[in-house]
Amino acid sequence: MSRIVYVNGAYVPEEDARVSIFDRGFLFGDAVYEVTSVLNGKLIDFPSHMRRLTRSLSELSMAAPAGTDELLAIHRELIARNGLSEGGVYMMVTRGAADRDFVFPPDGTQPTLVLFTQAWNEVRSPEVENGLRVAFVPDLRWGRRDIKTVQLLWPSMAKMEARRLGKDDAWLVEDGMVTEGTSNNAHIIDREGRLITRALSNSILHGTTRASVLRLADEAGLTVEERSFSCDEARAAAEAFITSAGHFVMPVTEIDDVVIGDGRPGPLTLRLRRLYMEEAARTAL
Ligand code: PLP
Numbered sequence: 001m002s003r004i005v006y007v008n009g010a011y012v013p014e015e016d017a018r019v020s021i022f023d024r025g026f027l028f029g030d031a032v033y034e035v036t037s038v039l040n041g042k043l044i045d046f047p048s049h050m051r052r053l054t055r056s057l058s059e060l061s062m063a064a065p066a067g068t069d070e071l072l073a074i075h076r077e078l079i080a081r082n083g084l085s086e087g088g089v090y091m092m093v094t095r096g097a098a099d100r101d102f103v104f105p106p107d108g109t110q111p112t113l114v115l116f117t118q119a120w121n122e123v124r125s126p127e128v129e130n131g132l133r134v135a136f137v138p139d140l141r142w143g144r145r146d147i148k149t150v151q152l153l154w155p156s157m158a159k160m161e162a163r164r165l166g167k168d169d170a171w172l173v174e175d176g177m178v179t180e181g182t183s184n185n186a187h188i189i190d191r192e193g194r195l196i197t198r199a200l201s202n203s204i205l206h207g208t209t210r211a212s213v214l215r216l217a218d219e220a221g222l223t224v225e226e227r228s229f230s231c232d233e234a235r236a237a238a239e240a241f242i243t244s245a246g247h248f249v250m251p252v253t254e255i256d257d258v259v260i261g262d263g264r265p266g267p268l269t270l271r272l273r274r275l276y277m278e279e280a281a282r283t284a285l
């Protein structure tokens with residue numbers, strides 16, 4: 001069934017949506033995006049996604065396509081028009097269409113704004129029961145991973161490598177330390193019950209789910225250490241999990257062929273997932 005998508009001011013059937021071949025998102029990957037989760041037709045962590053979008057745009061000196069209120073209204077309209085109960089809304093902003101040139105086009109070029117919905121069933125995903133198996137893959141991405149750009153070729157290749165190895169996803173590794181997952185933040189819990197997760201920097205995306213989960217962990221009395229952890233530490237962890245808007249808190253039960261804990265999703269991981277889901281349902285817009 002065809003979706004209704006949003007392109008530059010218009011709600012149109014997906015087969016009628018058009019963007020110029022001169023769009024800089026297409027030619028240069030000169031574009032940023034957000035994916036906001038939808039539960040029971042409501043948006044999870046929307047203000048967090050808007051703050052990150054604003055930061056991504058500002059870091060790239062890119063014009064905002066619309067204000068936050070208008071973007072919220074477009075998200076809601078798309079959810080309503082597509083009858084979306086559970087899934088996500090993808091939003092992408094590019095620097096717009098201009099003759100191909102490495103130099104940015106003049107101020108005033110109209111940014112391109114595209115949004116579409118995707119239905120998925122993450123709450124009852126079977127992966128929550130079993131946990132994910134992840135492989136280590138070198139992190140060959142660019143140096144500004146804190147900006148949420150659409151340059152996702154390496155994450156895509158890393159995920160394909162994980163699949164070739166028979167795993168669900170890759171944890172990216174730089175200088176012997178884990179940076180993050182291909183499209184999620186990576187966390188471990190050590191044998192003393194401490195949650196260890198890489199500190200924010202240009203090396204990782206500043207995850208909206210990561211921020212909420214770290215706050216909830218702290219409120220629940222867990223010790224949280226924001227520091228880099230090595231591949232050896234990951235293999236020796238008592239529990240492991242990823243966070244993302246698409247997967248919320250998802251257990252990891254195998255890392256680089258090593259079974260984590262007893263091979264079942266860990267109790268602290270499942271507790272954090274429960275806390276996150278409760279708060280998400282309570283604060284959804
Ligand atoms: N890290 C990367 C590289 C990502 O692509 C994503 C999400 O797409 C995340 C982390 C998780 O961020 P969030 O929790 O805001 O979805």
